[in-house]
Amino acid sequence: MKNSFIGRLIQNDKAARNTIMVLLAVLIIVPFLNIVMPEGSFLHVPTYTVTLLGKYLCFALLALALDLVWGYCGILSLGHGAFFALGGYAMGMYLMRQIGDRGVYGNADLPDFMVFLNWQELPWYWQGFDQFWFAALLVLLAPGILAFVFGWLAFRSRVTGVYLSIITQALTYALMLAFFQNDFGFGGNNGLTDFKDILGFDLQSDATRLVLYMLTGIAVLAAFLLCKYITLSKQGRVLVAIRDAESRTRFMGYRVEHYKLFVFVVSAMIAGIAGALYVPQIGIINPSEFNPLNSIEIVIWVAIGGRGTLYGALLGAVLVNYAKTYFTGGIFAEFWLFMLGGLFVVSTIYLPKGVIGLAEQLRNKRAAKKAEQASNQKVEGA
Amino acid sequence: MAGWLGALGIFLMASLATAADFETELKTLSKGSYSKKAIAVQALSEIDDARVLPTLQVMLDGRLYVVKNGGAIVAEEGESFRNILDDEIVAYTSRQVKKIRINNKLRRALRTALASIEIKSKIADVRKSSVQNLIKAPNKDLRPLIFEAYKQEKIPAIKELMGVALATIDISSDDQETRLKAVDILSLTVEPAAVSLLQQLMAKEEGQYVEQDAEVVAAAESALKKVNGKIRVYSFIETVFFGLSLGSVLLLAAIGLAITFGVMGVINMAHGEMIMLGAYTTFAIQQVFPQWIEASILIAIPAAFLVSGAVGVIIERTIIRHLYGRPLETLLATFGVSLFLQQLVRTFRSNNVAVVTPDWMSGMLEINGALGFTYNRLFIIIFSLLVLGLLVLLLKKTLLGLQMRAVTQNRAMANSMGIRSSWVDALTFGLGSGIAGIAGVALSQITNVGPNMGQQYIIDSFMVVVFGGVGNLLGTFFAAMSLGVVNKFLEPAMGAVVAKIMMLIFIILFIQWRPRGLFALKGRFVED
Amino acid sequence: MSVSVAEYKPKSILYLNGVTKSFDGFKAINNLSLDIRPGELRAIIGPNGAGKSTMMDIITGKTKPDEGEVKFKDLTDLTKHDEADIANLGIGRKFQKPTVIESLTVWENLELALSGRRGVWQTLFFKLADSDAERVASTLTLVGLEERKADYAQNLSHGQKQWLEIGMLIMQDPELLLIDEPAAGMTDYETLQTAKLLKDISQKHSVVVVEHDMDFIRALDTKVTVLHEGSVLAEGTLDVVSADPRVIEVYLGR
Amino acid sequence: MLEAKKLNLFYGASQALFDVDLQAQKGAITSILGRNGVGKTSLARAVSGRHPVSGGSILWQGKDITRMSSADRAKAGIAYVPQGREVFSQLTVEENLKTAFAVLPRKQRAINSEIYDLFPVLRDMLHRRGGDLSGGQQQQLAIGRALVMRPQLLILDEPTEGIQPSVIKDIHNVISILRDRGEMAILLVEQYFEFARALADSYVVMDRGNAVLSGDIGAMDETRVREYLTV
Amino acid sequence: ADTIKVGVLHSLSGTMAISETTLKDTVLMMVEEQNKKGGLLGKKLEAVVVDPASNWPLFAEKTKQLLEKDKVDVIFGCWTSVSRKSVLPVIEELNGLLFYPVQYEGEESSKNVFYTGAAPNQQAIPSVDYLMNEEGVERWVLEGTDYVYPRTTNKILEQYLISKGVKKADISINYTPFGHSDWQTRVADIKKFGSAGKKTAVVSTVNGDANVPFYKELANAGVTAEDIPVVAFSVGEEELSGFDTKPLVGHLAAWNYFMSAESEANDAFIAKWHKYIKDKKRVTNDPMEATYIGFEMWAKAVEKAGTAEVDAVREAMYGITVPNLTGGIAVMNTNHHLTKPVLIGEIQENGQFETVWQTPGGVIGDAWTDFLPESANLVADWTKPIACGNFNIKTGKCSGQNY
Numbered sequence A: 001m002k003n004s005f006i007g008r009l010i011q012n013d014k015a016a017r018n019t020i021m022v023l024l025a026v027l028i029i030v031p032f033l034n035i036v037m038p039e040g041s042f043l044h045v046p047t048y049t050v051t052l053l054g055k056y057l058c059f060a061l062l063a064l065a066l067d068l069v070w071g072y073c074g075i076l077s078l079g080h081g082a083f084f085a086l087g088g089y090a091m092g093m094y095l096m097r098q099i100g101d102r103g104v105y106g107n108a109d110l111p112d113f114m115v116f117l118n119w120q121e122l123p124w125y126w127q128g129f130d131q132f133w134f135a136a137l138l139v140l141l142a143p144g145i146l147a148f149v150f151g152w153l154a155f156r157s158r159v160t161g162v163y164l165s166i167i168t169q170a171l172t173y174a175l176m177l178a179f180f181q182n183d184f185g186f187g188g189n190n191g192l193t194d195f196k197d198i199l200g201f202d203l204q205s206d207a208t209r210l211v212l213y214m215l216t217g218i219a220v221l222a223a224f225l226l227c228k229y230i231t232l233s234k235q236g237r238v239l240v241a242i243r244d245a246e247s248r249t250r251f252m253g254y255r256v257e258h259y260k261l262f263v264f265v266v267s268a269m270i271a272g273i274a275g276a277l278y279v280p281q282i283g284i285i286n287p288s289e290f291n292p293l294n295s296i297e298i299v300i301w302v303a304i305g306g307r308g309t310l311y312g313a314l315l316g317a318v319l320v321n322y323a324k325t326y327f328t329g330g331i332f333a334e335f336w337l338f339m340l341g342g343l344f345v346v347s348t349i350y351l352p353k354g355v356i357g358l359a360e361q362l363r364n365k366r367a368a369k370k371a372e373q374a375s376n377q378k379v380e381g382a
Numbered sequence B: 001m002a003g004w005l006g007a008l009g010i011f012l013m014a015s016l017a018t019a020a021d022f023e024t025e026l027k028t029l030s031k032g033s034y035s036k037k038a039i040a041v042q043a044l045s046e047i048d049d050a051r052v053l054p055t056l057q058v059m060l061d062g063r064l065y066v067v068k069n070g071g072a073i074v075a076e077e078g079e080s081f082r083n084i085l086d087d088e089i090v091a092y093t094s095r096q097v098k099k100i101r102i103n104n105k106l107r108r109a110l111r112t113a114l115a116s117i118e119i120k121s122k123i124a125d126v127r128k129s130s131v132q133n134l135i136k137a138p139n140k141d142l143r144p145l146i147f148e149a150y151k152q153e154k155i156p157a158i159k160e161l162m163g164v165a166l167a168t169i170d171i172s173s174d175d176q177e178t179r180l181k182a183v184d185i186l187s188l189t190v191e192p193a194a195v196s197l198l199q200q201l202m203a204k205e206e207g208q209y210v211e212q213d214a215e216v217v218a219a220a221e222s223a224l225k226k227v228n229g230k231i232r233v234y235s236f237i238e239t240v241f242f243g244l245s246l247g248s249v250l251l252l253a254a255i256g257l258a259i260t261f262g263v264m265g266v267i268n269m270a271h272g273e274m275i276m277l278g279a280y281t282t283f284a285i286q287q288v289f290p291q292w293i294e295a296s297i298l299i300a301i302p303a304a305f306l307v308s309g310a311v312g313v314i315i316e317r318t319i320i321r322h323l324y325g326r327p328l329e330t331l332l333a334t335f336g337v338s339l340f341l342q343q344l345v346r347t348f349r350s351n352n353v354a355v356v357t358p359d360w361m362s363g364m365l366e367i368n369g370a371l372g373f374t375y376n377r378l379f380i381i382i383f384s385l386l387v388l389g390l391l392v393l394l395l396k397k398t399l400l401g402l403q404m405r406a407v408t409q410n411r412a413m414a415n416s417m418g419i420r421s422s423w424v425d426a427l428t429f430g431l432g433s434g435i436a437g438i439a440g441v442a443l444s445q446i447t448n449v450g451p452n453m454g455q456q457y458i459i460d461s462f463m464v465v466v467f468g469g470v471g472n473l474l475g476t477f478f479a480a481m482s483l484g485v486v487n488k489f490l491e492p493a494m495g496a497v498v499a500k501i502m503m504l505i506f507i508i509l510f511i512q513w514r515p516r517g518l519f520a521l522k523g524r525f526v527e528d
Numbered sequence C: 001m002s003v004s005v006a007e008y009k010p011k012s013i014l015y016l017n018g019v020t021k022s023f024d025g026f027k028a029i030n031n032l033s034l035d036i037r038p039g040e041l042r043a044i045i046g047p048n049g050a051g052k053s054t055m056m057d058i059i060t061g062k063t064k065p066d067e068g069e070v071k072f073k074d075l076t077d078l079t080k081h082d083e084a085d086i087a088n089l090g091i092g093r094k095f096q097k098p099t100v101i102e103s104l105t106v107w108e109n110l111e112l113a114l115s116g117r118r119g120v121w122q123t124l125f126f127k128l129a130d131s132d133a134e135r136v137a138s139t140l141t142l143v144g145l146e147e148r149k150a151d152y153a154q155n156l157s158h159g160q161k162q163w164l165e166i167g168m169l170i171m172q173d174p175e176l177l178l179i180d181e182p183a184a185g186m187t188d189y190e191t192l193q194t195a196k197l198l199k200d201i202s203q204k205h206s207v208v209v210v211e212h213d214m215d216f217i218r219a220l221d222t223k224v225t226v227l228h229e230g231s232v233l234a235e236g237t238l239d240v241v242s243a244d245p246r247v248i249e250v251y252l253g254r
Numbered sequence D: 001m002l003e004a005k006k007l008n009l010f011y012g013a014s015q016a017l018f019d020v021d022l023q024a025q026k027g028a029i030t031s032i033l034g035r036n037g038v039g040k041t042s043l044a045r046a047v048s049g050r051h052p053v054s055g056g057s058i059l060w061q062g063k064d065i066t067r068m069s070s071a072d073r074a075k076a077g078i079a080y081v082p083q084g085r086e087v088f089s090q091l092t093v094e095e096n097l098k099t100a101f102a103v104l105p106r107k108q109r110a111i112n113s114e115i116y117d118l119f120p121v122l123r124d125m126l127h128r129r130g131g132d133l134s135g136g137q138q139q140q141l142a143i144g145r146a147l148v149m150r151p152q153l154l155i156l157d158e159p160t161e162g163i164q165p166s167v168i169k170d171i172h173n174v175i176s177i178l179r180d181r182g183e184m185a186i187l188l189v190e191q192y193f194e195f196a197r198a199l200a201d202s203y204v205v206m207d208r209g210n211a212v213l214s215g216d217i218g219a220m221d222e223t224r225v226r227e228y229l230t231v
Numbered sequence E: 001a002d003t004i005k006v007g008v009l010h011s012l013s014g015t016m017a018i019s020e021t022t023l024k025d026t027v028l029m030m031v032e033e034q035n036k037k038g039g040l041l042g043k044k045l046e047a048v049v050v051d052p053a054s055n056w057p058l059f060a061e062k063t064k065q066l067l068e069k070d071k072v073d074v075i076f077g078c079w080t081s082v083s084r085k086s087v088l089p090v091i092e093e094l095n096g097l098l099f100y101p102v103q104y105e106g107e108e109s110s111k112n113v114f115y116t117g118a119a120p121n122q123q124a125i126p127s128v129d130y131l132m133n134e135e136g137v138e139r140w141v142l143e144g145t146d147y148v149y150p151r152t153t154n155k156i157l158e159q160y161l162i163s164k165g166v167k168k169a170d171i172s173i174n175y176t177p178f179g180h181s182d183w184q185t186r187v188a189d190i191k192k193f194g195s196a197g198k199k200t201a202v203v204s205t206v207n208g209d210a211n212v213p214f215y216k217e218l219a220n221a222g223v224t225a226e227d228i229p230v231v232a233f234s235v236g237e238e239e240l241s242g243f244d245t246k247p248l249v250g251h252l253a254a255w256n257y258f259m260s261a262e263s264e265a266n267d268a269f270i271a272k273w274h275k276y277i278k279d280k281k282r283v284t285n286d287p288m289e290a291t292y293i294g295f296e297m298w299a300k301a302v303e304k305a306g307t308a309e310v311d312a313v314r315e316a317m318y319g320i321t322v323p324n325l326t327g328g329i330a331v332m333n334t335n336h337h338l339t340k341p342v343l344i345g346e347i348q349e350n351g352q353f354e355t356v357w358q359t360p361g362g363v364i365g366d367a368w369t370d371f372l373p374e375s376a377n378l379v380a381d382w383t384k385p386i387a388c389g390n391f392n393i394k395t396g397k398c399s400g401q402n403y
């Protein structure tokens, strides 16, 4: 079933095929260049770059998640950062527990921040996080359940459009404030950091980093295929119908709220995985990930890449984040916001369908020109 | 200042003895620790010398210096210095003189000392503030002085305050009768200092009342009950006021957005920056016309409207107009604009700038010791209602308002009706931005003005507009006010952070109940 | 309702009794009663604003009535169900203003409307059977849109959207069809075609159709109900009602 | 009055009008006939300025308006009643009517009571929001709104759609009165053949984006026209 | 390399740019000046500026970039504690060198970081002492922004006050969110708390943008420094330049440096700054001094070690002295914290502080506070024989952390 789906995909969908190729290429070539090429070589990819690419891939995964709900189902979530962060925290808690007695206070039972705030014992919601499987489960469940409860309420009440967007924003804002609080037990503003190792592997070692990078790549590929499957199935068409004419879809007998809830939860879980992969590679998770402005940025990645195309989301996330890395280092450091701001403005005006839409846009324009010319010639000839 | 020193000569002759005291005490002001200086101040205040009052005043203002060479005490007057003793004006460089430092403790001593002199002032306001200072620091020695003033006083409110001042002294009298009477007087006031005196009568040590007299304790108890009842009422009113004032801040911040987003449908992420530009305009005006600080706000209102409005028009003409029919994209572009503007301001000056509050907006309207309304917030409440009212009139009662609404609902059809939609769009966006600019003027009076200030308001503004119901100004008003008031009632109980979280959860839940906000647009067209 | 629903032969397919709905004090539907038999084709006419579309809103769950019963097949109280439920019970609707899914193609619009199970999992693993594909194809022919089948619905003209929506209704294959002004924007010829089509459909289904086009109504040759100010003004054959002076006064004109 | 020549119009790459010619005279009604999707609305849009033409020219009262914005055309006296009504749904009926004031000099900004006489329902529902009206009421509002503009060219795109028979008769009368006043040219897009034939002075039949037949109504070959409407 | 590279890791955009941009300029000024003097070890210094954009993970990433890609020899950077925490694992793993110039909550001593700002015992405790002794304060409001620095500082202060005999009922601790702008309720509460007949003061760890509305509300509500003085740890000259200071005269701040300090070194520094930044109105502040001291120390250590290599420089750092701008000498201790004097100043109308009290000598920065039970046992000493940042004097071992 799956094989045949992928087979069909590769045969019939050029863009999807290219996306898969590119993903496979970065999955294979980058590690190759990192390991095999000698350090001094011009082809060598330093681990620094590998981790950077890993970060981009995490963001790409996150963008993909958003594109599924926004691009296809019209749910503009301005709170997707929350699901990302929750996945990240779940992973971060595991990593914190792995520190054991290697923290600054040498307390095997409590993370450092609890020690210096005089906590006596590990709170109940930290229990179980010393087990990887448990944390991995929570990476999916924490965002999944939140999305389920939130979505169940909102979709059932038919909260749509900006109203939905704004309450997703309220959600992530509330979570940010909550996680900021030291009393909340997640390290307050500083969040969770100072990780040592994952499943016994040293997080600082190049090998671990490479593996994490590859896992991220695989996750992106898998999520891409999953999303592709959903959107190519009849369900994909139902989602588009909901996006375009929700009430009409309802009159056709589709339970709109179930569909919305389903993709919202799937999307939240993908975002959670992205967060979980992000944290060990970046080395810190803190409440600023819940910042509503971060979530808005995710929307921007998707929009820049091209909404409703999946690969556009991947491309947009990588492009914008690469631009950020590039602009914030070196000579642009003081002006980078001008460039980024300018980029956003220019691309919205000139690329209404995103970078991905550019090709189509050019094609259409050319076709229209041609048609007009043809008709004009005919006029002249007549 | 020349005046008082001019009249001085006579005194110099008249009371040589006190003049000598004055001289020695004056000298001590320049030496020794703060506590020694405090004693000297106390001593000075008891000397009957016309130079005392101005000297203490100068000292409190931080303008009293000692000449390094010779130790003469001088008062700084602009570029030069005036010798306290001989009234001579001398020019010293800043290296030749040393400031006579004061700290808070000394300031308090000076204040009390001045109060004991100023209670005899002819100006009612001076007497009033002097009594208030005396209430804060009851001093037995001053009782006769206050009593004298009390007898002379004609204005009932001040007389009452003086009575309280006396009672604050009498309450520690040895005489039970006096104490009881004092309690009686104190039970009539809600001055915090007085209330705390009553509370102290109720203090216990090891289960025993410190106050020996049971009758006094009983009187204090019933007095406290009475006072606390009043205070509760006042504090309720105060909380409502806090809520309305927070609400009016939210309203001001949101109201421009209610136009650009609510009416036009532009998800205007640069709204906060329009507020910021307005605030910076206020700053600029204060810089350019430092002599008009008092009027600066009034000048800034139209100026900020024009500046932010113009920027809004430029943004609309260059960017937004390409995006009609693609509302979500406006989010993206205006976010870019917002980043751009922030960094632009940052390049000009990365830190906050100081906007001065004019005197007429500083301080508070004191109803009594337990209740007062700060002028800046009163101003903002009134101002926000004014802006809202004008806007409602504009939108509902003028042809332009009608055209604004028509254009945003169906741009093509509006054009076909002969409405120049491009012009109306620019004007509408300019109006929304201009109002944001005005909000910036008001906000500059209560919070910081810096490159980040816009970001503080953008999220709240969207919440308010959406909570109220997009496209409904009245909804925006009620949303802002109710969020403000509810927040202020929650805050004392659970703290600012949790209160804010509760507000957000409340909004989320409320929207479940009313999916289109407080004042939802109704009708069959909504779903289509 | 639980006892052998399958065997039960309902007396009426749609039964409205004493339905009232007001908007801000204005009674759009006023004590309206209506009884549609299984297999019946019913035409509804009445002045603009009489409440015809509102009545359909109430039947399909878009609007909740203030008072009155709305029963489907005698037993099901439609006011207790939402739009999706009602659609799945077997009531389909064409809107007065054509509404199609603009960014799906004509073909996909029809596929979407195709009767069948509408659950999240079912659509996720849905596979188009050959017979279904044929149905889509034949419907395309029926509504004259074969040539446009790969075009996005947003690129259709007004009348073409009308046709597409009729096609979708046919694909949905409901027991009861509510059709609001199908002939609007059609040529006289197409109008008569449509009437014929509806008569065919009513062989197996129950149909309620609203129109202002008297030629169309005449072609339907069926019982006509005249609504006025939210309630029934007259009922009978077209000849009977169009002779009714009140109907002439408020609706047909002299 | 109105003279459109060789109009070509595109939606993206697909062409909706091919070299269409059209004329309309003051005091006369020109009817545009044709099946679904043949380009009637496109032609009306081209004349009203809703959609740019890529070729051809439009002369209005001797002036070339081919590139003029629709707002300017409205100011030049062209009013448009679009297919699908397009009333301002959140504005009240009265406000909808007032949007027409933009083209009127300040002193003439009033709603002629004739409008209410023609469509009494509008008077009854003056303060109801446009979007709440029934379909037919909206159609009446759209026509009324155009009349408030006191246009010299009135473009009506299927104005009878969804309107009850008695009101159709009224509209018929109004249109002929307006024509008879001789101040106005009228372009009428209609599929209701009888209605068009009874009113029109001249006609254009369209098919697949082309104007295939045209001329004075008196000289119309009815069977050929009907052919184009049925095929 | 033919140059010695100096990384500058301060936010130039985002919320922290308000504070950090100045420090970037300070480092650049120091680099320029050092180059005028001929650089170090005969090599020119080259500044590499990056913008971590007030984004905490980006701090880590940029650190990595500076160390791995740009191969800088030293980094001057960070302001918030969370940014430092984010940088920490990277700088330790890649064995970089960071000079951190801001007052902070302590509880940290990394081999790769030199802390030139104040530890809690160099700011918080002396100011409480001052208020107690000089102003006779008996009742305390500990008002902070809700994050680690205020939380920790207040925890320490609470312990300290209790150890001084202050009753729990006389301490009120409260937190508000970042950027809190509506202070009406809090100010009213403070007023009430302060009217109980005992002298009351506010110890403020309110951070950043929340300060202006806080002080404005205090002023308007008539809370003057004479009634209820506020001593702040995060309000310096730079912040004051965004205040309308007139109603705030007398409120206090505790720092290790005030611009108003009278010393030749300070005059020279200010002159240099004004020349560099081309704006006579610009102020200097404590983190600038900390940056200055850090830079001078690093330069000296490089000269002393004869190389810019990190391990050598670190060894050379211990015991290095640089004159403070306020007079006296700053010393780098083996716990990576400075010995510096503590100054308490009152706000003046002109936006400056006037020193009203000052420790007689320098105070040694304490990485681990003595007022929290877990920390009391810890000491940091990066020289042999201890050679770790968290030596437990009870167990005689370095706990966990190897760096």
Ligand SMILES: Nc1ncnc2c1ncn2[C@@H]1O[C@H](COP(=O)(O)OP(=O)(O)OP(=O)(O)O)[C@@H](O)[C@H]1O
Pocket (backbone or CB within 6 Å): B523, B524, C023, C024, C026, C027, C028, C046, C047, C048, C049, C050, C051, C052, C053, C054, C055, C096, D128, D132, D133, D134, D135, D136, D137, D162
């Ligand atoms: N949501 C609403 N708010 C206010 N009035 C409404 C609303 N919905 C319908 N109405 C009013 O109810 C009446 C009935 O409208 P409805 O659309 O049902 O008429 P109709 O019979 O379908 O007319 P038409 O033949 O013109 O389509 C109209 O007068 C309309 O203005």
Ligand SMILES: Nc1ncnc2c1ncn2[C@@H]1O[C@H](COP(=O)(O)OP(=O)(O)OP(=O)(O)O)[C@@H](O)[C@H]1O
Pocket (backbone or CB within 6 Å): C154, C155, C156, C157, C158, C159, C160, C185, D011, D014, D015, D016, D034, D035, D036, D037, D038, D039, D040, D041, D042, D043, D083
């Ligand atoms: N917005 C659009 N984008 C692309 N194609 C369009 C668009 N609108 C109309 N078309 C196409 O152009 C052709 C002419 O459409 P037009 O609306 O002018 O037809 P019409 O004669 O008015 O039809 P109807 O009687 O159905 O209203 C049709 O084939 C239609 O599919």
Ligand SMILES: NC(N)=O
Pocket (backbone or CB within 6 Å): E079, E080, E081, E082, E102, E103, E104, E105, E149
């Ligand atoms: N270290 C601080 N002030 O965050």
Ligand SMILES: [Mg+2]
Pocket (backbone or CB within 6 Å): C052, C053, C054, C096, C180, D134, D135, D136
């Ligand atoms: Mg209807």
Ligand SMILES: [Mg+2]
Pocket (backbone or CB within 6 Å): C157, C158, C159, D040, D041, D042, D083
């Ligand atoms: Mg048409």
